Amino acid sequence: MSSRTVTCVVVGAGQAGLASSACLAVRSIDHVVLERGEVAHSWRTERWDSLRLLTPNWMTRLPGGGYTGPDPDGYMTAVETARFLDRYRATIAAPVECGVSVQRITTSDEGRFEVETDAGVWRARSVVIATGACSDPHVPAVAEAFRPGTRHLTPIAYRNPDQIESGRVLVVGASASGAQIADELARHGHDVTVAVGNHVRLPRTYRGMDIHWWMDRVGVLDERLNDVDDVERVRRTPSLQLVGSSERRSIDLNALSAAGVNVTGRLAHANDTHAQFSGSLANMLRSADLKMNRLLDQIDEFASSTGLADEIAPDDRPGATDVPAAPLQLRLDDVGTVVWATGFRPRYPFLPDQWLDSRGRLVHDQGILPVPGAYVIGLPFLRRRASGFIDRVGVDAHELCDHLLSSTLASV
Amino acid sequence: MTITENTTDSVDNGVNVEALLGARAALTDAPAAAAFTWTADCSWVSGTHSRTTVAGFSGLGQQHERPATHTVDTDHPAVFAAEDNGMTPAEMVLAGLAGCLTAGVASVATNRGIQLRSVTATVEGDMDLQGILGIDSEVRNGFNDIRVRFDIDADATDEEIAGIVAQSQKRSAVYDAVTNPTSIVVES
Numbered sequence: 001m002s003s004r005t006v007t008c009v010v011v012g013a014g015q016a017g018l019a020s021s022a023c024l025a026v027r028s029i030d031h032v033v034l035e036r037g038e039v040a041h042s043w044r045t046e047r048w049d050s051l052r053l054l055t056p057n058w059m060t061r062l063p064g065g066g067y068t069g070p071d072p073d074g075y076m077t078a079v080e081t082a083r084f085l086d087r088y089r090a091t092i093a094a095p096v097e098c099g100v101s102v103q104r105i106t107t108s109d110e111g112r113f114e115v116e117t118d119a120g121v122w123r124a125r126s127v128v129i130a131t132g133a134c135s136d137p138h139v140p141a142v143a144e145a146f147r148p149g150t151r152h153l154t155p156i157a158y159r160n161p162d163q164i165e166s167g168r169v170l171v172v173g174a175s176a177s178g179a180q181i182a183d184e185l186a187r188h189g190h191d192v193t194v195a196v197g198n199h200v201r202l203p204r205t206y207r208g209m210d211i212h213w214w215m216d217r218v219g220v221l222d223e224r225l226n227d228v229d230d231v232e233r234v235r236r237t238p239s240l241q242l243v244g245s246s247e248r249r250s251i252d253l254n255a256l257s258a259a260g261v262n263v264t265g266r267l268a269h270a271n272d273t274h275a276q277f278s279g280s281l282a283n284m285l286r287s288a289d290l291k292m293n294r295l296l297d298q299i300d301e302f303a304s305s306t307g308l309a310d311e312i313a314p315d316d317r318p319g320a321t322d323v324p325a326a327p328l329q330l331r332l333d334d335v336g337t338v339v340w341a342t343g344f345r346p347r348y349p350f351l352p353d354q355w356l357d358s359r360g361r362l363v364h365d366q367g368i369l370p371v372p373g374a375y376v377i378g379l380p381f382l383r384r385r386a387s388g389f390i391d392r393v394g395v396d397a398h399e400l401c402d403h404l405l406s407s408t409l410a411s412v
Numbered sequence: 413m414t415i416t417e418n419t420t421d422s423v424d425n426g427v428n429v430e431a432l433l434g435a436r437a438a439l440t441d442a443p444a445a446a447a448f449t450w451t452a453d454c455s456w457v458s459g460t461h462s463r464t465t466v467a468g469f470s471g472l473g474q475q476h477e478r479p480a481t482h483t484v485d486t487d488h489p490a491v492f493a494a495e496d497n498g499m500t501p502a503e504m505v506l507a508g509l510a511g512c513l514t515a516g517v518a519s520v521a522t523n524r525g526i527q528l529r530s531v532t533a534t535v536e537g538d539m540d541l542q543g544i545l546g547i548d549s550e551v552r553n554g555f556n557d558i559r560v561r562f563d564i565d566a567d568a569t570d571e572e573i574a575g576i577v578a579q580s581q582k583r584s585a586v587y588d589a590v591t592n593p594t595s596i597v598v599e600s
Contacts, residue, residue, distance in 0.1 A: 198582075268592040279558075279591035280581065287578040290571065 002120035006032050008404070009115045009124040011105075011350075013039045013096045015062065015085060016378025017130035019394040021094035022063040023401040029409070031124075033096040034117060039089050040082040042132060046156045047078035050184060052244030054176060055212050055391060060084065063394040065091040073210065075244025081390075102350045107371060126373040126408055128400070129351070129362070133379045133388055134344035140172075143340060145270040151337040155181065158339060161188035167336035168192070170275060172267050174199045175238035178341030179251045183243070185339075186259045193330055194256060195277055197266035200240050201288040201321065204250045206296060207303065208313035211242070218302045220295070221386035225366060235381045238343065241288075253285065253321050264326035275330045285321040293317065346379065367400050373408040375400050427522040445472045461487040461497045506535040506558070508586045513560060516580030526572060529565040536561075558590065 008024055010017045013035035024031045038044060053060070058072035065088045067076075076084060089096055097119070104116040105127060115122040137154035146152070153163075155177040161184055171182040174196040182194040202211050215221050228234045243251040253263050265281035296317045303309040348355070348362060355371065357363050362376050366383045369375060380388035383396045439446040448471035454464040467481045485498030499507065510533045521528050537558045543551040564573050581587050 265591075276593050280587070283578055283581040286574070287582065290575050290578055293571065294575075 003123060004032075004120065005123045006030055007124060007409070008032075008126040008128060009034060009113065009122050010128040010130055011102050011115075012036075012130035012132060012378075013085075013089065013094070013098070014042065014130065014132055014378070015040075015088075015390045016132065016393045016397070017128070018085060018089055018092065018094050018096075019062050019397040020128045020130055020377055020401065021096075022065070022092040023394070023397040024404075025092065025094075026063070027401055027405050029401070029405065031095065032122060033094055034100045034102055034115070034122070035096055035098045036101045038082075038098050039096060040085040042134065043078050043082040043085065046134070048155065048158045048181070049160045051078050051180070052076060053081060053390070054240060054242045054244055055389060056210050056244075059212055059216065059389070059391045061391050061394065062088055063092075063397060064088075074246065104350050106352065111372060113373065124373075126404055127375070129348070129374070129376040130378050131346065131348070133346050135347040136345045137340060138343045138345050139340045140267075140342055142267060142270055143338070146275075146338060147272040147332060150332070150335065153337060153339045155339070155341055161185050161190060164190060164337050168330075168334050169337045169339060170195065170267075170330065170335050171339045171341060173197070173238075173341035173343070174253065174256075174263075175241055175341065175343070176243070177239070178339070179241050179253075179256060180243050181339055181341060182261050183251055183256055183259055186256070186261045191262075192260070193262040193264055194253075195264055195267040195275075196253065196281060196284055197278075198284060199238055199288055201252050201292045202240050202242055202250075202295070203252070203292075203318050204242060204245075204248045206299060207316060210248070214299045214302075215295075215386075216391075218299055220298070221384070221389070221392060223385040225381070225383065231381065234385070235379075237380070250318065252318065254318070257322065257324060262326065263324045264330070265328065270332070273332055275332055275335075277326070277328050277330070279328060281326060282323045285323055289320050367396060368403060373404070375404065423522055423525055423527040425518050425522045425528050427518050429519070429522045432519060433523075447471065457485075457497070458495075459487070460492065460494045461485065502537065502539065502555070505555075505586075505590065506537050509558065509584075509590055510535045510560065512584045512586035513562075513577075513580050516584050517562070517564065517576055520576045520579045520583070521566060521568075524572070524576065526566050526568045526576065529567075530563075531565075532563045534561045534563075535559070555590075 007029050008031035010020050010031060010033040013033045017033050017035070018039070021031060021033050035041060052075035055075070056072065057067040057069060057074050057076060060067045060076070067084065101118045102115055103118060106114045108114060113124045113127045115124060115127065137156050139152070139154065143152060158181055164185060168191045169185050171178050171185070171192060171194045174182070174194050178194060182192050186192045204211060206214060225231050241252060243249070249255070257263055265277040265279060266284070267275060268278045269276040300315065303312060346362070347360070351362070355362060355369060355374070363370060364376050367376050376382070377396055377400060378388065378393055383399060384392060386392035387396050448469060450469050452464050452466050454462050456462050463483060463485050465481050465483045468475055468477045470476065484504070486501045486504060487497035488494035488500050489496045514531055514533050517531055518528060535558065537555040539555055540551045542548040543553040562577055566573060568576070
C-alpha cells in the first residue's frame with residue numbers, strides 16, 4: 001500500500017471538514033480531506049425526501065463561501081445542501097479525496113499520526129475528525145420489546161410517507177426529526193401517535209423575523225462553554241422543534257395535534273400487546289413552554305434595548321401547549337411501524353479506544369483532544385452553542401486551526 | 413458544573429447545594445458508587461394495620477445505618493371497616509410524591525439562588541374503588557390521575573417558580589416511579 005505524508009488529515013468532507021480545509025488553506029497548512037463517499041455524503045444518502053435545513057439560507061456562512069442565491073430567507077433541501085457544499089468545495093479548492101474510507105488512526109512514537117485507509121496510508125502531524133454528530137441513529141433498548149413483525153425505521157432509513165403501509169404509526173420523539181415525520185405522515189393520512197419526552201419548542205418566526213435571526217442577533221448562538229452551568233447537559237439538548245418550509249410554519253405540538261397527530265408521553269415500556277407511555281407529558285409541555293418564553297422574553301428585551309421594538313411586529317408569541325388527555329397505553333396490534341426519532345450518536349470505529357470515554361464519546365476540551373495534534377469539529381456545543389450549525393462550524397474551524405498552528409506545529 | 417459564589421451564599425433554604433453538587437461530580441467519575449438500594453421492612457399488626465420500618469440502605473459502595481429507625485404505620489379508615497391506625501398505603505404514595513417534589517423544589521431553588529419563605533403542596537389522587545374491589549376488571553387499581561398544587565412564597569417571579577417546580581419533577585425519584593412502569597418481583 002502506498003504511503004503519503006501531509007501536515008494534516010481531515011476525516012470527512014461535510015460542512016465541518018470543508019470549513020476546516022478552508023481554514024487550513026488560508027494558514028498555508030498542507031492537508032488532505034478524506035471522504036468515504038462523495039462530498040456531503042450523508043446529506044445525499046441519509047436524509048428523508050422533504051427534509052430542509054432548520055436554518056434559513058443566509059445562515060450558511062462558511063469560511064470563504066456562503067449562500068449567495070436568490071432566496072436568503074428560504075430553507076435548503078438536503079439535495080440543495082449537498083449541491084451547496086459541492087460548490088463550496090470547488091470555491092475553496094479543497095483537496096478532497098472521495099471514496100476513501102478511513103479504517104484506523106494510530107499514533108507513532110514520534111507523535112505522528114498514521115491514517116490507514118482502504119487506499120493507502122497517510123502520515124500526518126495532525127488529524128481533524130469531522131465525521132459529524134449523526135453517524136448512528138440512537139434506538140433505545142425498549143425497541144426490542146415490540147412484537148416481532150413490527151417495522152422499525154430510523155430517520156436515516158425513512159424517506160417518505162409512501163414507504164409506510166396502512167396501519168397506525170408510533171413516532172418516538174418529538175424533536176426536529178420526530179415532529180417533522182409525525183406531521184408529514186399525518187398529513188398523508190396515516191394514523192400517528194407521537195411519544196413526547198424532553199423537547200425544545202420554538203416558533204418558526206417571532207415578531208416577523210425567523211427565530212434563528214433572533215438567536216443570531218441576541219447572541220444566544222455564540223454562548224460559550226463558560227456561559228452555561230452544565231456543558232454535558234447542554235450538549236445533550238434535543239434538536240429544535242422546527243421545520244424549514246416555504247410558508248415558515250411552526251411545528252409545535254399544538255400544530256401536530258391540529259394535524260391529527262395523537263400526542264402522548266415519553267415511551268416508557270412495551271410488550272407484545274401494548275406500549276406504555278409516561279405520565280410526565282404535562283411537565284414536559286410546561287417545561288418546553290417555560291424555556292420558549294424565557295427565550296422570547298430575552299428577545300423582547302433585546303428588541304426594546306436596541307430600539308428595534310417600534311420597527312418590528314408586536315409580540316405574537318404562541319400560547320401554552322394544550323395538554324392532551326392522552327391515553328397512557330396504546331394497543332400494538334394495529335401498529336405496523338415505529339419510527340425511532342430518538343437522537344443520533346457519533347461513532348468512531350477508526351479511532352483508538354483510549355481516545356474515547358466509557359460511553360464511546362470522544363474525549364476533548366472544546367474540540368482539542370488530549371492527544372497533541374488531534375482535533376474534533378462539528379459536534380453540538382463543541383465550543384459555542386451553535387457549534388453544530390453549518391453557520392458556526394467555520395468559526396470553530398478558525399479557532400481550532402489557530403490552535404493547531406500555534407501549539408502543535410510551533411512545538412516542533 | 414459551576415455556580416457563582418453569591419448565588420448560593422445569599423440564600424439559605426437549609427439545603428447544602430455544594431455537598432449535592434460535590435456528590436454529583438464524584439458520582440459522575442465513579443458511576444458504580446451511584447447504585448443505591450433502599451430497604452423497608454414491613455410487619456403485619458392486625459387487620460389492615462401494618463408497620464414499616466426503615467433503617468439501613470446501601471450506596472456509595474457500602475452499607476449505611478441510620479442513627480435511628482424510622483417507623484410508619486399504615487391502615488385504612490373506618491369506612492373500610494378498619495381502625496385507622498395510620499394513613500392508607502395509597503396516601504403514603506401521595507406523601508412520598510409530595511415529599512420528593514418539595515425536596516426538589518428546595519434544592520433547585522437553592523441552586524438557582526432563590527430564597528424560599530414557604531412551600532406547601534396539596535396532592536390529590538383520584539381512584540375508582542371498583543378496581544381494588546374487583547367490581548369492574550376494566551378499572552385499574554391505582555390512581556387514574558394525580559394533581560399536585562404548590563403554593564410557594566419566594567423571592568422569585570411566577571415564571572421562575574414555575575421553572576423550579578418543573579425542574580423538581582424532572583429530577584424526582586417518586587415522580588418517575590409513579591409516572592413510569594417499574595418491574596417488580598414479589599416472592600414468598
